[in-house]
Amino acid sequence: MNILKWELTKVFEQKSIYVIAIILFGLFTFSKFSNTFETEFTQKAYKKWEGPLTEEKIAKAEKLNAELNEYFFSKEQAPDEWKSAQAGLFENIAYGKNIENTILERDKELEKLINDAKSKNDESLTRMLQIQREMYNEIKINKISYFQGPNETVDFVNVYGLILTGVFLLVGLAGIYSNEHSSGVENFILSTRNGRTKTMMAKLSASSIFATVTVLLGEAFNLITHTIIYGTKGWDLPIQYSFKYYFSPYSLTFMEYHLIQIALHLLGAIAFAGVIVIISILSNSTVISFFVSGFLFGIPILIDSIMDMPQQWIKDVMRYTLTNIIKVEELFMDFITLNVFGYTVLAPYLGIAFSVVILVLSVILAKFLIVKKQIE
Numbered sequence: 258m259n260i261l262k263w264e265l266t267k268v269f270e271q272k273s274i275y276v277i278a279i280i281l282f283g284l285f286t287f288s289k290f291s292n293t294f295e296t297e298f299t300q301k302a303y304k305k306w307e308g309p310l311t312e313e314k315i316a317k318a319e320k321l322n323a324e325l326n327e328y329f330f331s332k333e334q335a336p337d338e339w340k341s342a343q344a345g346l347f348e349n350i351a352y353g354k355n356i357e358n359t360i361l362e363r364d365k366e367l368e369k370l371i372n373d374a375k376s377k378n379d380e381s382l383t384r385m386l387q388i389q390r391e392m393y394n395e396i397k398i399n400k401i402s403y404f405q406g407p408n409e410t411v412d413f414v415n416v417y418g419l420i421l422t423g424v425f426l427l428v429g430l431a432g433i434y435s436n437e438h439s440s441g442v443e444n445f446i447l448s449t450r451n452g453r454t455k456t457m458m459a460k461l462s463a464s465s466i467f468a469t470v471t472v473l474l475g476e477a478f479n480l481i482t483h484t485i486i487y488g489t490k491g492w493d494l495p496i497q498y499s500f501k502y503y504f505s506p507y508s509l510t511f512m513e514y515h516l517i518q519i520a521l522h523l524l525g526a527i528a529f530a531g532v533i534v535i536i537s538i539l540s541n542s543t544v545i546s547f548f549v550s551g552f553l554f555g556i557p558i559l560i561d562s563i564m565d566m567p568q569q570w571i572k573d574v575m576r577y578t579l580t581n582i583i584k585v586e587e588l589f590m591d592f593i594t595l596n597v598f599g600y601t602v603l604a605p606y607l608g609i610a611f612s613v614v615i616l617v618l619s620v621i622l623a624k625f626l627i628v629k630k631q632i633e
Contacts, residue, residue, distance in 0.1 A: 260455055264433075264463035274429050281424065282478060285417055289482050298342035300488065303403035306346060307490070310401050315354055322347035346401075349498070353398040356497050360393050367393075385601045389592050395508035396495060404491025406483050407511035408499050413479045414518055415501075415586045421475040422468075422526050422583055423554050429471075430464050430533040431550055432543035457627045461620060464530040472523045496589075506592040518585045521608060525583035528612040529554065531619030532579065538626045554580050579615065582608045 306314065325344045367390040374383040492512040496502045499511075507514070533550045540546035557580040560571065576587050585608075593604035 260459040261462050264456075264459045265466060268429055268433065268463050268467050271429060274425065277424060277428055281421060285421075285478070286482065289486065298338045299345060299405070300403050300490075302339070302342040302346045303401070303490075306350070307402040308400060310350065310353060310399050315350060318347045318350040322351065350401055353401060353498065356396070356398045356503065359503075360396060363393055364390060381596055381599055381601070385594060385596070388594075388601055389506060392506040392508065392592070396497060396506070397508070398495060398497065400494065402491045402494055403488070404494050404498050404511065406487030406489060407491045407494070407515065409487060410479055410483045411496070411499060411511060411515055411518065412501070413483070414515075414522055415584055418472075418475050418479065418522060419580070419584050422471055422522070423529075423580070425471040426468060426526065426530055426533060427547055427551050427554065429467055430530055431537060431547035433460050433464060433534055433537045454624060454628065457623050461531060461534055461623060464534050465527045468526040468530040469523060472519070472526050476519055501586060502590055504591050505589050507589055514589070517605070518589075521585050521588070521605065521612075522583055524609065524612045524616075525579050525585075528616040528619070529579045529583065531616050531623070535619055535622055535626070538623060557581050576604065577607060577611045579612065582612055 306318070322344065325340060325347065328340065329344070367386055371383055371386045371390065374386060491498075492515075493510050496507065496509050496511055496514045497505060502514075509517070532553065533546070536550050536553075537543075537546045540549065557575045557578040560575055561581075575581060576593070581587050588604040588608045594601045595604075595607055596602075
Protein backbone atom coordinates (compact mmCIF):
# COMPACT_ATOMS: atom_id res chain seq x y z
CA MET A 258 0.00 0.00 0.00
CA ASN A 259 2.85 2.40 0.79
CA ILE A 260 4.40 1.76 -2.64
CA LEU A 261 1.06 2.40 -4.37
CA LYS A 262 0.56 5.61 -2.38
CA TRP A 263 4.03 6.75 -3.37
CA GLU A 264 3.42 6.01 -7.07
CA LEU A 265 0.08 7.84 -6.97
CA THR A 266 1.76 10.82 -5.33
CA LYS A 267 4.38 10.98 -8.07
CA VAL A 268 1.73 10.84 -10.79
CA PHE A 269 -0.63 13.42 -9.28
CA GLU A 270 2.03 15.89 -8.17
CA GLN A 271 3.04 16.64 -11.76
CA LYS A 272 2.29 20.32 -12.35
CA SER A 273 1.87 19.77 -16.08
CA ILE A 274 -1.34 17.81 -15.43
CA TYR A 275 -2.99 20.78 -13.75
CA VAL A 276 -1.80 23.25 -16.38
CA ILE A 277 -3.30 21.03 -19.08
CA ALA A 278 -6.50 20.66 -17.02
CA ILE A 279 -6.93 24.44 -16.70
CA ILE A 280 -6.35 24.95 -20.43
CA LEU A 281 -8.58 22.12 -21.67
CA PHE A 282 -11.48 22.61 -19.27
CA GLY A 283 -11.28 26.36 -19.86
CA LEU A 284 -11.51 25.90 -23.63
CA PHE A 285 -14.29 23.32 -23.34
CA THR A 286 -16.29 25.53 -20.97
CA PHE A 287 -16.00 28.49 -23.33
CA SER A 288 -16.96 26.29 -26.29
CA LYS A 289 -20.02 24.84 -24.55
CA PHE A 290 -21.44 28.03 -23.07
CA SER A 291 -20.80 30.14 -26.18
CA ASN A 292 -22.91 27.80 -28.33
CA THR A 293 -26.08 27.44 -26.26
CA PHE A 294 -28.42 27.70 -29.22
CA GLU A 295 -32.02 26.45 -29.33
CA THR A 296 -32.53 26.30 -25.59
CA GLU A 297 -35.34 28.44 -24.18
CA PHE A 298 -37.67 28.54 -27.19
CA THR A 299 -37.01 24.92 -28.16
CA GLN A 300 -37.66 23.61 -24.64
CA LYS A 301 -40.91 25.58 -24.58
CA ALA A 302 -41.95 24.11 -27.95
CA TYR A 303 -41.25 20.54 -26.80
CA LYS A 304 -43.12 20.99 -23.53
CA LYS A 305 -46.49 21.01 -25.29
CA TRP A 306 -45.72 17.95 -27.43
CA GLU A 307 -43.61 15.71 -25.18
CA GLY A 308 -44.94 12.25 -24.36
CA PRO A 309 -46.25 9.33 -26.44
CA LEU A 310 -46.13 9.72 -30.24
CA THR A 311 -49.71 8.90 -31.27
CA GLU A 312 -50.87 8.81 -34.88
CA GLU A 313 -53.06 11.83 -34.15
CA LYS A 314 -50.08 13.78 -32.81
CA ILE A 315 -47.95 12.83 -35.83
CA ALA A 316 -50.68 13.89 -38.27
CA LYS A 317 -51.12 17.21 -36.49
CA ALA A 318 -47.37 17.81 -36.50
CA GLU A 319 -47.18 17.12 -40.25
CA LYS A 320 -49.99 19.59 -40.91
CA LEU A 321 -48.42 22.34 -38.79
CA ASN A 322 -45.00 21.68 -40.31
CA ALA A 323 -46.43 22.15 -43.81
CA GLU A 324 -47.94 25.47 -42.69
CA LEU A 325 -44.62 26.59 -41.24
CA ASN A 326 -42.76 25.66 -44.44
CA GLU A 327 -45.22 27.74 -46.43
CA TYR A 328 -44.63 30.62 -44.01
CA PHE A 329 -40.85 30.36 -44.34
CA PHE A 330 -40.96 30.39 -48.14
CA SER A 331 -43.27 33.40 -48.18
CA LYS A 332 -41.03 35.53 -45.95
CA GLU A 333 -37.87 37.26 -47.13
CA GLN A 334 -36.69 38.13 -43.64
CA ALA A 335 -35.38 35.58 -41.18
CA PRO A 336 -38.14 33.70 -39.26
CA ASP A 337 -38.58 34.40 -35.56
CA GLU A 338 -37.03 32.04 -32.98
CA TRP A 339 -40.35 30.61 -31.84
CA LYS A 340 -41.38 29.43 -35.30
CA SER A 341 -37.87 28.05 -35.90
CA ALA A 342 -38.09 26.12 -32.64
CA GLN A 343 -41.47 24.68 -33.65
CA ALA A 344 -40.10 23.68 -37.05
CA GLY A 345 -37.21 21.85 -35.38
CA LEU A 346 -39.66 19.98 -33.15
CA PHE A 347 -41.87 18.91 -36.07
CA GLU A 348 -38.80 17.78 -38.02
CA ASN A 349 -37.76 15.55 -35.13
CA ILE A 350 -41.25 14.04 -34.94
CA ALA A 351 -41.04 13.30 -38.65
CA TYR A 352 -37.51 11.98 -38.12
CA GLY A 353 -38.82 9.50 -35.54
CA LYS A 354 -41.47 8.33 -37.99
CA ASN A 355 -38.78 7.91 -40.66
CA ILE A 356 -36.81 5.66 -38.31
CA GLU A 357 -39.86 3.44 -37.85
CA ASN A 358 -40.42 3.27 -41.63
CA THR A 359 -36.76 2.42 -42.19
CA ILE A 360 -36.98 -0.41 -39.66
CA LEU A 361 -40.08 -1.80 -41.41
CA GLU A 362 -38.36 -1.69 -44.80
CA ARG A 363 -35.23 -3.30 -43.37
CA ASP A 364 -37.36 -6.05 -41.82
CA LYS A 365 -38.74 -6.99 -45.24
CA GLU A 366 -35.25 -6.98 -46.77
CA LEU A 367 -33.86 -9.13 -43.96
CA GLU A 368 -36.72 -11.59 -44.29
CA LYS A 369 -35.78 -12.16 -47.93
CA LEU A 370 -32.09 -12.49 -47.07
CA ILE A 371 -32.88 -14.98 -44.29
CA ASN A 372 -34.93 -17.12 -46.67
CA ASP A 373 -32.11 -17.04 -49.24
CA ALA A 374 -29.55 -18.06 -46.58
CA LYS A 375 -31.81 -20.90 -45.42
CA SER A 376 -32.22 -22.15 -48.98
CA LYS A 377 -28.41 -22.33 -49.25
CA ASN A 378 -28.15 -24.07 -45.85
CA ASP A 379 -25.86 -21.30 -44.61
CA GLU A 380 -26.58 -21.58 -40.88
CA SER A 381 -24.00 -19.00 -39.82
CA LEU A 382 -25.36 -16.32 -42.16
CA THR A 383 -28.95 -17.22 -41.26
CA ARG A 384 -28.24 -16.80 -37.55
CA MET A 385 -26.47 -13.47 -38.11
CA LEU A 386 -29.37 -12.10 -40.16
CA GLN A 387 -31.91 -13.33 -37.61
CA ILE A 388 -30.04 -11.58 -34.80
CA GLN A 389 -29.94 -8.40 -36.86
CA ARG A 390 -33.67 -8.60 -37.59
CA GLU A 391 -34.57 -9.27 -33.94
CA MET A 392 -32.43 -6.36 -32.72
CA TYR A 393 -33.93 -3.84 -35.14
CA ASN A 394 -37.46 -4.97 -34.35
CA GLU A 395 -36.90 -4.29 -30.64
CA ILE A 396 -36.40 -0.57 -31.33
CA LYS A 397 -39.49 1.48 -30.46
CA ILE A 398 -39.79 5.13 -31.48
CA ASN A 399 -42.97 5.85 -29.56
CA LYS A 400 -42.30 9.06 -27.64
CA ILE A 401 -40.89 12.54 -28.06
CA SER A 402 -39.18 14.90 -25.66
CA TYR A 403 -36.50 17.59 -25.64
CA PHE A 404 -33.30 15.54 -25.92
CA GLN A 405 -30.50 18.02 -26.61
CA GLY A 406 -29.02 17.40 -23.14
CA PRO A 407 -28.43 13.65 -23.49
CA ASN A 408 -27.55 14.07 -27.17
CA GLU A 409 -24.74 16.52 -26.33
CA THR A 410 -23.66 14.45 -23.31
CA VAL A 411 -23.27 11.31 -25.42
CA ASP A 412 -21.45 13.19 -28.18
CA PHE A 413 -19.07 14.77 -25.66
CA VAL A 414 -17.48 11.37 -24.98
CA ASN A 415 -16.85 10.82 -28.70
CA VAL A 416 -14.97 14.10 -29.14
CA TYR A 417 -14.01 16.05 -26.01
CA GLY A 418 -13.84 12.94 -23.83
CA LEU A 419 -11.45 11.29 -26.27
CA ILE A 420 -9.20 14.36 -26.22
CA LEU A 421 -9.29 14.69 -22.43
CA THR A 422 -8.53 11.04 -21.75
CA GLY A 423 -5.79 10.80 -24.37
CA VAL A 424 -3.98 14.00 -23.36
CA PHE A 425 -4.15 13.36 -19.61
CA LEU A 426 -2.91 9.78 -19.94
CA LEU A 427 -0.04 10.82 -22.20
CA VAL A 428 1.06 13.73 -20.01
CA GLY A 429 0.53 11.95 -16.71
CA LEU A 430 1.94 8.49 -17.48
CA ALA A 431 4.56 8.82 -20.23
CA GLY A 432 7.33 9.24 -17.67
CA ILE A 433 6.12 6.72 -15.09
CA TYR A 434 9.27 4.62 -15.69
CA SER A 435 11.29 6.83 -18.05
CA ASN A 436 11.72 9.57 -15.43
CA GLU A 437 13.27 7.10 -13.04
CA HIS A 438 15.68 5.85 -15.68
CA SER A 439 16.95 9.36 -16.41
CA SER A 440 17.20 10.24 -12.69
CA GLY A 441 19.02 7.03 -11.77
CA VAL A 442 16.30 5.86 -9.35
CA GLU A 443 15.66 2.89 -11.64
CA ASN A 444 18.94 1.28 -10.62
CA PHE A 445 17.83 1.28 -6.99
CA ILE A 446 14.50 -0.36 -7.93
CA LEU A 447 16.21 -2.98 -10.06
CA SER A 448 18.69 -3.88 -7.33
CA THR A 449 16.09 -6.03 -5.51
CA ARG A 450 14.26 -8.70 -7.51
CA ASN A 451 11.13 -8.69 -5.30
CA GLY A 452 11.05 -4.90 -5.35
CA ARG A 453 10.90 -4.92 -9.12
CA THR A 454 7.60 -6.81 -9.27
CA LYS A 455 6.01 -4.92 -6.39
CA THR A 456 6.98 -1.57 -7.87
CA MET A 457 5.77 -2.60 -11.31
CA MET A 458 2.37 -3.68 -9.95
CA ALA A 459 2.13 -0.45 -7.97
CA LYS A 460 2.82 1.57 -11.13
CA LEU A 461 0.19 -0.35 -13.11
CA SER A 462 -2.33 0.12 -10.28
CA ALA A 463 -1.51 3.83 -10.05
CA SER A 464 -1.92 4.14 -13.83
CA SER A 465 -5.34 2.47 -13.66
CA ILE A 466 -6.43 4.74 -10.81
CA PHE A 467 -5.19 7.80 -12.69
CA ALA A 468 -7.11 6.70 -15.80
CA THR A 469 -10.25 6.19 -13.71
CA VAL A 470 -9.95 9.62 -12.07
CA THR A 471 -9.40 11.19 -15.50
CA VAL A 472 -12.52 9.58 -16.99
CA LEU A 473 -14.69 10.38 -13.95
CA LEU A 474 -13.49 13.98 -13.90
CA GLY A 475 -14.34 14.37 -17.58
CA GLU A 476 -17.73 12.73 -17.00
CA ALA A 477 -18.51 15.07 -14.09
CA PHE A 478 -17.71 18.07 -16.30
CA ASN A 479 -19.78 16.55 -19.10
CA LEU A 480 -22.91 15.98 -16.99
CA ILE A 481 -22.74 19.25 -15.06
CA THR A 482 -22.26 21.55 -18.07
CA HIS A 483 -24.92 19.92 -20.22
CA THR A 484 -27.43 19.72 -17.37
CA ILE A 485 -26.95 23.45 -16.70
CA ILE A 486 -27.38 24.32 -20.38
CA TYR A 487 -30.04 21.85 -21.53
CA GLY A 488 -31.71 20.38 -18.45
CA THR A 489 -32.38 16.72 -17.72
CA LYS A 490 -35.13 15.74 -20.17
CA GLY A 491 -34.81 13.16 -22.93
CA TRP A 492 -32.72 10.49 -21.22
CA ASP A 493 -35.51 7.93 -21.73
CA LEU A 494 -35.60 8.40 -25.52
CA PRO A 495 -33.96 5.84 -27.85
CA ILE A 496 -30.45 6.71 -29.05
CA GLN A 497 -31.67 6.60 -32.66
CA TYR A 498 -32.88 10.19 -32.15
CA SER A 499 -29.21 11.13 -32.37
CA PHE A 500 -28.45 11.26 -36.09
CA LYS A 501 -25.17 9.36 -35.65
CA TYR A 502 -27.09 6.35 -34.39
CA TYR A 503 -29.86 6.39 -36.99
CA PHE A 504 -28.79 2.95 -38.25
CA SER A 505 -27.89 1.56 -34.83
CA PRO A 506 -29.55 -1.81 -34.10
CA TYR A 507 -29.32 -1.38 -30.33
CA SER A 508 -32.58 -0.83 -28.45
CA LEU A 509 -31.10 1.49 -25.84
CA THR A 510 -32.22 4.75 -24.30
CA PHE A 511 -29.77 7.62 -24.05
CA MET A 512 -29.31 6.78 -20.36
CA GLU A 513 -28.66 3.08 -20.95
CA TYR A 514 -26.28 3.79 -23.80
CA HIS A 515 -24.37 6.46 -21.89
CA LEU A 516 -23.75 4.13 -18.94
CA ILE A 517 -22.40 1.48 -21.33
CA GLN A 518 -20.46 4.17 -23.20
CA ILE A 519 -18.69 5.40 -20.07
CA ALA A 520 -17.90 1.85 -18.94
CA LEU A 521 -16.31 1.02 -22.32
CA HIS A 522 -14.51 4.37 -22.39
CA LEU A 523 -13.05 3.64 -18.95
CA LEU A 524 -12.03 0.08 -19.85
CA GLY A 525 -10.25 1.32 -22.98
CA ALA A 526 -8.54 4.08 -20.99
CA ILE A 527 -7.21 1.64 -18.38
CA ALA A 528 -5.95 -0.69 -21.14
CA PHE A 529 -4.21 2.24 -22.86
CA ALA A 530 -2.66 3.26 -19.54
CA GLY A 531 -1.16 -0.23 -19.40
CA VAL A 532 0.29 0.21 -22.90
CA ILE A 533 1.88 3.53 -21.88
CA VAL A 534 3.52 1.82 -18.90
CA ILE A 535 5.04 -0.79 -21.26
CA ILE A 536 6.37 1.92 -23.58
CA SER A 537 7.77 3.83 -20.60
CA ILE A 538 9.64 0.70 -19.43
CA LEU A 539 11.18 0.31 -22.88
CA SER A 540 12.06 4.00 -23.26
CA ASN A 541 15.07 5.72 -21.73
CA SER A 542 13.47 9.11 -22.35
CA THR A 543 10.12 10.51 -21.25
CA VAL A 544 9.97 12.49 -24.50
CA ILE A 545 10.34 9.32 -26.57
CA SER A 546 7.74 7.55 -24.42
CA PHE A 547 5.32 10.47 -24.87
CA PHE A 548 5.66 10.63 -28.65
CA VAL A 549 5.53 6.87 -29.22
CA SER A 550 2.42 6.58 -27.03
CA GLY A 551 0.95 9.63 -28.73
CA PHE A 552 1.59 8.11 -32.15
CA LEU A 553 -0.20 4.89 -31.17
CA PHE A 554 -3.13 6.90 -29.84
CA GLY A 555 -3.30 9.28 -32.80
CA ILE A 556 -2.76 7.00 -35.80
CA PRO A 557 -6.36 5.60 -35.79
CA ILE A 558 -7.70 9.18 -35.72
CA LEU A 559 -5.36 10.14 -38.55
CA ILE A 560 -6.45 7.19 -40.68
CA ASP A 561 -10.18 7.70 -39.96
CA SER A 562 -10.33 11.49 -40.30
CA ILE A 563 -7.54 12.56 -42.62
CA MET A 564 -6.18 9.73 -44.75
CA ASP A 565 -9.63 8.30 -45.59
CA MET A 566 -8.36 4.80 -46.38
CA PRO A 567 -10.62 3.12 -48.98
CA GLN A 568 -9.74 -0.44 -47.93
CA GLN A 569 -12.51 -1.84 -45.75
CA TRP A 570 -10.21 -4.21 -43.88
CA ILE A 571 -8.16 -1.25 -42.61
CA LYS A 572 -11.31 0.39 -41.27
CA ASP A 573 -12.36 -2.88 -39.66
CA VAL A 574 -8.99 -3.19 -37.92
CA MET A 575 -8.98 0.45 -36.80
CA ARG A 576 -12.42 0.02 -35.23
CA TYR A 577 -10.93 -2.22 -32.54
CA THR A 578 -7.90 -0.10 -31.69
CA LEU A 579 -7.87 1.27 -28.14
CA THR A 580 -8.38 4.79 -29.48
CA ASN A 581 -11.66 3.88 -31.17
CA ILE A 582 -12.74 1.72 -28.24
CA ILE A 583 -12.22 4.76 -25.99
CA LYS A 584 -14.23 6.76 -28.55
CA VAL A 585 -16.95 4.05 -28.36
CA GLU A 586 -19.39 5.34 -31.00
CA GLU A 587 -18.17 3.25 -33.94
CA LEU A 588 -19.01 0.06 -32.05
CA PHE A 589 -22.69 1.04 -31.84
CA MET A 590 -23.46 3.06 -34.97
CA ASP A 591 -24.37 0.09 -37.16
CA PHE A 592 -24.85 -3.66 -37.08
CA ILE A 593 -21.25 -4.86 -37.01
CA THR A 594 -20.28 -8.43 -36.12
CA LEU A 595 -17.49 -10.94 -36.40
CA ASN A 596 -17.96 -14.66 -36.96
CA VAL A 597 -15.98 -16.47 -34.25
CA PHE A 598 -16.04 -20.26 -34.59
CA GLY A 599 -19.53 -20.10 -36.06
CA TYR A 600 -20.86 -17.68 -33.43
CA THR A 601 -21.96 -14.15 -34.26
CA VAL A 602 -20.19 -11.72 -31.92
CA LEU A 603 -21.36 -8.10 -31.82
CA ALA A 604 -18.85 -5.23 -32.11
CA PRO A 605 -19.22 -3.95 -28.50
CA TYR A 606 -18.35 -7.39 -27.12
CA LEU A 607 -15.33 -7.50 -29.41
CA GLY A 608 -14.28 -4.09 -28.10
CA ILE A 609 -14.51 -5.36 -24.53
CA ALA A 610 -12.58 -8.53 -25.40
CA PHE A 611 -9.76 -6.63 -27.15
CA SER A 612 -9.45 -4.18 -24.23
CA VAL A 613 -9.25 -6.98 -21.66
CA VAL A 614 -6.72 -8.92 -23.73
CA ILE A 615 -4.49 -5.85 -24.16
CA LEU A 616 -4.75 -5.06 -20.44
CA VAL A 617 -3.81 -8.61 -19.42
CA LEU A 618 -0.94 -8.71 -21.94
CA SER A 619 0.30 -5.37 -20.59
CA VAL A 620 0.50 -6.79 -17.06
CA ILE A 621 2.27 -9.95 -18.24
CA LEU A 622 4.70 -8.07 -20.50
CA ALA A 623 5.46 -5.42 -17.87
CA LYS A 624 6.34 -8.12 -15.34
CA PHE A 625 8.54 -9.93 -17.87
CA LEU A 626 10.37 -6.76 -18.93
CA ILE A 627 11.00 -5.44 -15.45
CA VAL A 628 12.25 -8.79 -14.11
CA LYS A 629 14.62 -9.20 -17.06
CA LYS A 630 15.85 -5.61 -17.04
CA GLN A 631 19.52 -5.18 -16.20
CA ILE A 632 21.07 -2.62 -13.89
CA GLU A 633 23.11 -0.07 -15.84
